[in-house]
Amino acid sequence: MKKYDFIIAGGGMAGLSLAYYLSQSPLRNRSILILEREAKTSNDRTWCFWERKNEPSRSEHESGMASRLTHFESILFRTWDIVSFHGTTYAGPIDMGAYQYKMLRGIDFYEFVQQELAKHPSIERKQATINRIKDTPQGGFVIADDEPYIADYVFDSTFLLKLDQPENHNLLQHFKGWVIKTEHICFDPQRPEIMDFRVAQHGDCRFIYVLPFDEQTALVEFTLFNDKLLTDDEYEVELRQYIDQFLNPGAYQISETEHGVIPMSDEAASEIPSDHIVRIGTSGGYTKASTGYTFQRTQRYLRTIVENLVKTGKPHRPAPWFARRFKLYDSIFLNVLEKHRHPADDLFTRVYTENPGRVFTFLDEETSFVEEVRLFTTMPFMPFLSAFFNVLRRKIVG
Template sequence: MEHYDIIIAGGGMAGLSLAFYLSRSPLRSRSILLVDRERKEKNDRTWCYWERGDGPFEAIVYRKWRAIDFYGTSFSGSLDLGDYQYKMLRGIDFYRFMHEELQKLPNLDVRFGEITHLEDLEQGGMVVVGGKPIVAPVVFDSTYRLPQSTPRTHNLLQHFKGWVITTERDCFDPNRPRVMDFRVEQQEDCRFLYVLPFNKRQALVEYTIFNEQVLASEAYEDSLRQYIDRFLEAGSYRIEETEFGIIPMSDVAVSENPSQHIVRIGTSGGYTKPSTGYTFQRTQRYLQELVASMETTNQVPVRKQPGFPKWFKQALDSVLLNVLQNKRHPADDVFTKLFQRNPPERVFRFMDEDTSFLEDLQIVNSMPKGPFAMAVFDLIRQRALHL
């Protein structure tokens, strides 16, 4: 049986980011194994996030903007982001950067193959790859799939398809991305477009849906074509790249430390914000906390969980999911009021869970009162019935 000090199960965004932070800590001397299904050599996804100042991946940020355009039900216009920048990171740039950085780790092994088994044993966490068991005192697992049918929880999917297109005409403003453009048929769901321009003739156009059912591929493509024809003066255009993704939006309780030697990370560890699907920045923050904990204690790391503020923010996520899942109020109008009645910086702080309790109350006060009150009562009723 092979042995390592640390095993990272899964080499996606969370697994690679963890290896990156380990490489910049005193833990870099440990023997580390990173296991992934296959080598990542395609531009298969895009991460967008907001940030103050420069972050750890500034060298590979593909585009960044200080203002965004929003199109809602009763409010549309440009939003100045203040101290924040909206940043775009391409998957292929992230993978190349990570693999170049991790090559500098003298004690890192990367193995490609399917993890067929993951278990906590007395002597450590064990993964089985290619029929071979491998053990380490700590296994960081990003392969665990969140349950999507747990009673008394809310479970939506954020699913999206995007095209990088090159157009016949100048039709994009490189300084103005469109974020959450709701000028499309909602079909009683939450449906919107992103338009992230690279230059005047090239952009990522992405169709995003919050609901419970993934569509056939043709449905996304039809909606993308309709949007481009209706809202972009593109002329003819060529599809350069395609991306597709599914992100769970769930308030199911997730244990980051399900057993003695296993730590779940990324979406598997509940790092995705349930009400929005945003994952990238929370993952970076939480992983840095794990590495700091491991440096200090020299044991399997446990992230310190905040008290009441964290609980209150989780409750707000459940309320919003209840509104969306039960269609208590049109989703496009919910997000319109969020941006119309709050400064963009407050919205971003709220999504990053950096807001104060007073700011949380200001966010709550900006929402439609009746539908959200119904959601609160429904949540209280559900909890009371199952005490």
């Protein structure tokens, strides 16, 4: 049984990103094995995220880290400086200030990373189903397709969170989207619609986002934040109604379909559960509970892990104690949504329209406490106060 320096269990976004950062570091010649069940040869998902334009984030500046925004810049499918929003009391553009909204297609990411990894013979990739991962005194032990593997560290993105514990908030972000080609000109390629709440809410948080590729082509996606998935027909009915009512497309063709489910949970994830196993991606708690955003946070966290491996030989990613307040904020927001304490469409309208620029810094967890207090004053007081005490009761009393 060959022993590797690193085994990456799961070759999706998190696993491939880690392998890429290792390949760009002084650790590039270490023996690395990537185990992934799927070949990753299709455009199975799209990542959208905001990021500062050219300067380092606040945490990078304070830690002396150089700006790392260019790793995937060459393969971004679209980049926007202004986004549109359609809420309860406002419809129009939102100036992102120092941020840009970016779109990266899954197939472009997979092909780029796989081409880079192919340049390094020390990095192996095997298509296999992972059966078991455990820690041993000799290292992290993996069985995949009944074959044993061992490494100094196993980076695991396959571990499944429970998502059913009553003390936690366990919502889902689920969506279905179509790339459509329309007969009529109906999109502004310079302005995506990041949230359009002109769909029936049914007591949930439901919205459409529209990412234009050109004047007649766009990804139109129906998204929900709640705890119940819909049938395929229900997603499609909402998509067709929105397209027909608000886009005036004429005849249109559907060229691509995507569907996904992302946990929005404040379950405490253990990033390093044992000496030789490190959980990454959603498995390691990288998904921001209140938004479901994962891509950009995963990139930041994995870069830190690789930097620590280079400097100390250990993959620990220390987090300042005071930064834990953002987890409390996430829990409070999830509680407001879960208990329907205030209409979600109005909450998001307040967040985005009354906190221009600041909202993106806040969601990136880069704000100061004073800035956070200013943002909180734009939210409805009693629903959030009730949520705060309910979160404390659930987390402390259980």
